[in-house]
Amino acid sequence: xxxxxxxxxxxxxxxxxxxxxxxxxxxxxxxxxxxxxxxxxxxxxxxxxxxxxxxxxxxxxxxxxxxxxxxxxxxxxxxxxxxxxxxxxxxxxxxxxxxxxxxxxxxxxxxxxxxxxxxxxxxxxxxxxxxx
Amino acid sequence: xxxxxxxxxxxxxxxxxxxxxxxxxxxxxxxxxxxxxxxxxxxxxxxxxxxxxxxxxxxxxxxxxxxxxxxxxxxxxxxxxxxxxxxxxxxxxxxxxxxxxxxxxxxxxxxxxxxxxxxxxxxxxxxxxxxxxxxxxxxxxxxxxxxxxxxxxxxxxxxxxxxxxxxxxxxxxxxxxxxxxxxxxxxxxxxxxxxxxxxxxxxxxxxxxxxxxxxxxxxxxxxxxxxxxxxxxxxxxxxxxxxxxxxxxxxxxxxxxxxxxxxxxxxxxxxxxxxxxxxxxxxxxxxxxxxxxxxxxxxxxxxxxxxxxxxxxxxxxxxxxxxxxxxxxxxxxxxxxxxxxxxxxxxxxxxxxxxxxxxxxxxxxxxxxxxxxxxxxxxxxxxxxxxxxxxxxxxxxxxxxxxxxxxxxxxxxxxxxxxxxxxxxxxxxxxxxxxxxxxxxxxxxxxxxxxxxxxxxxxxxxxxxxxxxxxxxxxxxxxxxxxxxxxxxxxxxxxxxxxxxxxxxxxxxxxxxxxxxxxxxxxxxxxxxxxxxxxxxxxxxxxxxxxxxxxxxxxxxxxxxxxxxxxxxxxxxxxxxxxxxxxxxxxxxxxxxxxxxxxxxxxxxxxxxxxxxxxxxxxxxxxxxxxxxxxxxxxxxxxxxxxxxxxxxxxxxxxxxxxxxxxxxxxxxxxxxxxxxxxxxxxxxxxxxxxxxxxxx
Numbered sequence: 001x002x003x004x005x006x007x008x009x010x011x012x013x014x015x016x017x018x019x020x021x022x023x024x025x026x027x028x029x030x031x032x033x034x035x036x037x038x039x040x041x042x043x044x045x046x047x048x049x050x051x052x053x054x055x056x057x058x059x060x061x062x063x064x065x066x067x068x069x070x071x072x073x074x075x076x077x078x079x080x081x082x083x084x085x086x087x088x089x090x091x092x093x094x095x096x097x098x099x100x101x102x103x104x105x106x107x108x109x110x111x112x113x114x115x116x117x118x119x120x121x122x123x124x125x126x127x128x129x130x131x132x
Numbered sequence: 133x134x135x136x137x138x139x140x141x142x143x144x145x146x147x148x149x150x151x152x153x154x155x156x157x158x159x160x161x162x163x164x165x166x167x168x169x170x171x172x173x174x175x176x177x178x179x180x181x182x183x184x185x186x187x188x189x190x191x192x193x194x195x196x197x198x199x200x201x202x203x204x205x206x207x208x209x210x211x212x213x214x215x216x217x218x219x220x221x222x223x224x225x226x227x228x229x230x231x232x233x234x235x236x237x238x239x240x241x242x243x244x245x246x247x248x249x250x251x252x253x254x255x256x257x258x259x260x261x262x263x264x265x266x267x268x269x270x271x272x273x274x275x276x277x278x279x280x281x282x283x284x285x286x287x288x289x290x291x292x293x294x295x296x297x298x299x300x301x302x303x304x305x306x307x308x309x310x311x312x313x314x315x316x317x318x319x320x321x322x323x324x325x326x327x328x329x330x331x332x333x334x335x336x337x338x339x340x341x342x343x344x345x346x347x348x349x350x351x352x353x354x355x356x357x358x359x360x361x362x363x364x365x366x367x368x369x370x371x372x373x374x375x376x377x378x379x380x381x382x383x384x385x386x387x388x389x390x391x392x393x394x395x396x397x398x399x400x401x402x403x404x405x406x407x408x409x410x411x412x413x414x415x416x417x418x419x420x421x422x423x424x425x426x427x428x429x430x431x432x433x434x435x436x437x438x439x440x441x442x443x444x445x446x447x448x449x450x451x452x453x454x455x456x457x458x459x460x461x462x463x464x465x466x467x468x469x470x471x472x473x474x475x476x477x478x479x480x481x482x483x484x485x486x487x488x489x490x491x492x493x494x495x496x497x498x499x500x501x502x503x504x505x506x507x508x509x510x511x512x513x514x515x516x517x518x519x520x521x522x523x524x525x526x527x528x529x530x531x532x533x534x535x536x537x538x539x540x541x542x543x544x545x546x547x548x549x550x551x552x553x554x555x556x557x558x559x560x561x562x563x564x565x566x567x568x569x570x571x572x573x574x575x576x577x578x579x580x581x582x583x584x585x586x587x588x589x590x591x592x593x594x595x596x597x598x599x600x601x602x603x604x605x606x607x608x609x610x611x612x613x614x615x616x617x618x619x620x621x622x623x624x625x626x627x628x629x630x631x632x633x634x635x636x637x638x639x640x641x642x643x644x645x646x647x648x649x650x651x652x653x654x655x656x657x658x659x660x661x662x663x664x665x666x667x668x669x670x671x672x673x674x675x676x677x678x679x680x681x682x683x684x685x686x687x688x689x690x691x692x693x694x695x696x697x698x699x700x701x702x703x704x705x706x707x708x709x710x711x712x713x714x715x716x717x718x719x720x721x722x723x724x725x726x727x728x729x730x731x732x733x734x735x736x737x738x739x740x741x742x743x744x745x746x747x748x749x750x751x752x753x754x755x756x757x758x759x760x761x762x763x764x765x766x767x768x769x770x771x772x773x774x775x776x777x778x779x780x781x782x783x784x785x786x787x788x789x790x791x792x793x794x795x796x797x798x799x800x801x802x803x804x805x806x807x808x809x810x811x812x813x814x815x816x817x818x819x820x821x822x823x824x825x826x827x828x829x
Contacts, residue, residue: 084171085148127401130679132409132416 015059020053030084032071035059038082051077065100134201134598139208150195159580160207162620163245165223165330165732166282167195170386171291177223179245181215181820182207191215205646213249220250224307226261227331228277228791235273236332238345242280250354263308268298269316270810271323273392274341279333281307284412285325292520292527294541295319306775309333318818320514320795323394325632327377327387336375338807342716343367343374343560351715352379355701356447356695356800357393358513359616360384360493361704364393366715373397373696373716383494383765384704390514391811392795392802397696399805403679406720408573413520416689421721425735427471431671432736435651437464444470444629445462445657445676446618446648446799449700450709452692452725454752455740456656456675460731462738466635467650470624472791473639473663475584477590478625480632483771484758487625489705497523499569501607503532503564505554505595507579507615508790510540513705517541530565530571535579535788549787551587554594558601568602573612576604581791583614589780593786596776605770612773616705617791617798619695623703626758643689643767645670655682657692659800675728677718678800690732691722699745701759711759 002087005012014022026039039055047053054075058066067075070083101107109115133144136151138158145154152162165177175196182194183206191212194205206212224246230527231237263276265429286309290296297317297571302308310318316511317325326336348367353777355362355376362385365377378389402467408424409416419427432440440628442460444453453470460468471478478487491499493516502520509517517540523529524542531544534553545564547553556562560569568574598604604611616622637645644650645667652671655662663673663681674686677694692698697718701711717723723731726748733740742748753760796812797803 127404127406129406129720130403130683132679132684 004110011062012058012060013062018057026055029054029074029098032068034066034068036066036071038071038074038084039125045056063099068097134199136199136201136203136205138205145199149182149199151182151197151199151203154199154203154552155194155205155207156199157184160577162194162207163249164195165241165245165280166284168284168287168328170285171287171328174283174287177280178219179216179223179249179303180668181212181219183209183212194338195527199443216249217251220246221256223280224250224254225256226277227280227718228276229259234275234278234332235335235340236278236329240332241330259303263730266308266310267309267314269318269322269814271337271395272317272326272337273337275333276308276310277333278331279309280331280748281309282330283309284330285309285334286326288325288328289317289319289322291525292518292521293321293324294518298325314815315818318815320390320392320510321373321518322386323391324388326376336394338398339375339439343369348374349715351696351713353621353696353712353715354704354710355385355389355393356619356702357396357799358390358515359619359621359705360513360515361619361702361706361708361710362393362515363391364389365806368715370720373400382629383492384706384708385515386519388515388518392514392808394799395807395811396799396802396805398807399678399803400694400696402806403800403804404719404722405677405683405689406680406722408691408721409683409686409689410819411687416686420827421690421723421731424688424690425732428673429735430731431652431687432463437466437643439651440654441467441636441644441652442469442654442656443638443641443658443661444468444620444624445655446620446660447695447801448620448624448657448725449695449698450620450623450627450752451700451745451748452698452729453620453627453629453656454755455726455733455742455748456654457627457629457730458645458735458740459736459738460654461632462733462740463468463640463736466632467641468629468635469641470621470629470633471638471639472580473637473642474586474588475580477580477583478589478621480628480630483775484707484766485610485612485769485771486628486776487614487616487706488622488766489613489615490605490707490766491613491768492706493519495768496520496613497528498576499523499529499571499573499575501530501532501567501574502567503534503557503574504544504577506582506591506788506790507535507577508538508540509577509615509794510538511792511795512579512615512617512790513794529575530564530567532567535582535790551591551594551783551788552785554591554598555783558594558597560601568598571602573609573611573777574602574604575613577613577615578633578789579615579788580617581692582788584791585784585786587780587782587784587786589778590783592776593778593780594783596773605756605773608651610768610770612771614705615791619702619704622705622707623701623709626703626707626756628756633637642667655686658682658799675725677722678804679769680800680803690728691720692716692725692728693718693722697722701749701762703759706765707758709762711762743809 029038037057041053070088073079074082143158149189160181164180166174180194181191184192185204265274290299314652338809353364363379363381367375380387387761408419410419411426497500513629529784533544564592642665646667650670653672657676659680673688673691696715699713802808
């Protein structure tokens, strides 16, 4: 991420203002497997509700659904111990976390959606032909 | 006539009308769930509350209240509004909020009326009632928690369908709709309870979770599963026919439809012919249209027209047959027939009335004596059978039957299994002879099963004697009714798709094929005719839409369109000409029937003089003016019954069975349908319910 996009875009990583605030008032708590970095305020001076504010700076495009579930719990004050200190037990059936793909090319389309129907060849799906 | 005031507006009404009907006359819409025009009045949903003066101070259920002269009816007062909101709130207490996953969503009476007449929220915080789902067979899917106990289904099944298999147990909140014996509903009309259900308690099982009503394109159509020509609505999505619903037509199907007409449509997706085939070295191989036509051309070149034959099937529309007939006649082919083997009705030159249901379905209700000969109306035309049951319930007609004893859902005098009973009637013997003698409007319902057997000519002779003796055709009344089973047959007969001069009929053609005297046989979707026939060495050209009996015997297969896939005209057994449009496109390489024959005619050097469907129809109407009048049944007309008499008099002792053996397998589409197969399996396992068949002889 270059200096140019750091200054002129607000949707990549953190803005200059956020970085300044975090440097001044934040304490780095940890980093997840995607490189998103988590911060907590040193005190509750600018809090809305008496709790210390928690922050995330994203790697690349700022998209909240990139936060994996264990960090999501910490961000939302569900837990106070960050997963960097006490990692969540990973179950064998757990899949890797993925951001929400809605609106992108990788968005989920149910079977039978019109986008899957590509031309006459697919018409075969709608009926079963007789075979002598 | 008495008058009443509806919201201050004076309305005249007929004696015996209910307050709800009077309000409708005045153009006021009354919400209702349990009330239905064609069913008895239950008055248990309480949604139709209105204020009535003079009368008690509380709102009254208008559906069950007779209107009286000078009554003041108020349907829009705050009191009525509050009453409706109250009823709606009570109904919704025990109704689940599962509209997003409910198949009725978007066409639900409860949803609509909750929007129009309900409160915006619920004050009910307690637990909702839950009801166990009931098994009602392969057609009806149940979700009984959604039931609001309107009892429309119970009333339909007992009153109209006449097979009382659905009922209610328990009282109040514990009232549940159930099949008494936890068995499937086996009535041929059972699908109608799905339409009647105002909520999502009874929904269609084959259609479950397939589509939403707003995604569907609706097409008006004509049903071809029986010869009634019922009005249907065909709902399609993309290239698929998703469902078939009845349209209202009081003269034909009222607003009912048989299960076959509704649910055989999944057969339109299986066993389809989507490319031409040519048999090479004993095996059918996919081919192009050009190759298929070339094979027919080389077969027909130099062939004697006397050794070429054509048999038309049960589902053919008029246009395709017209093109085919014009082509065959121009080739000099006289061996053409549209009837089943051995049929004696509709012979060349016979009056049109002799093969029609002349008094019409609505006209039949005026009859005071009905004699059914060799037909099972319940299987051959279930919706017409419901009309006969209605007549029986009203007590307006005495019904007699010659044929095997069966459960017709109404009582009848059984006059005998065999044609001997006809001779007795012709001589005036027996109790029913007196009934016929006394009748002012006697009607005969003659099954085509009785008229297509080896001794059919003698049977027709006996029936015509009965008709003459009891003056079935008289001034202002004609009760000569042929019960057809094939949607395409009357149209084909009107067209003259019968043996030409010196031509062979179906039975003779099949016999000639077996004997090797027929070089080429065109089978236009006539799977039933050739199913059990040995066609010998004949070159068989099959034109049709399903891989059924005909296709497997063919040397060349030309894929055509099914009834939902082509614009076409059909003539029902009343003689009513009806037209429908194309709903979806033919599958794969398949083409409209008329276009196939037009293309083939060019190939054979006998180009037909029309290039478009409009030209063809213009030509058709010019040749046969009958087809120029759409949608009307012909006026009941008499004809010379002596024209049907013949010298044949030897009648065998075989019982006069109906033409339909298995209701669920009467045509290629139904035979390809999974749903129909399930229904047929269930029907064969079920115990025959004879509760209603009160045989009184």
